[in-house]
Amino acid sequence: MIRRTRKDSDRPSGAEVQAAEHEAARQRILAQAEAERTPLDDTTRAVPVGKVRR
DSSP: OOOOOHHHHHSOOHHHHHHHHHHHHHHHHHHHHHHHOOOGGGOOOOOOSSOOOO
């Protein structure tokens, strides 16, 4: 049987470390996506060049 010392119990488990890294990566991706987002007002729409002949 392995006894946990006070030092060992203060450390996060591997799963906790992985979850924290996953959340940090998620936040970085969301921040990057927001920074690269094109505001709706800046988008362009197709506009006809001239009158359409009938």
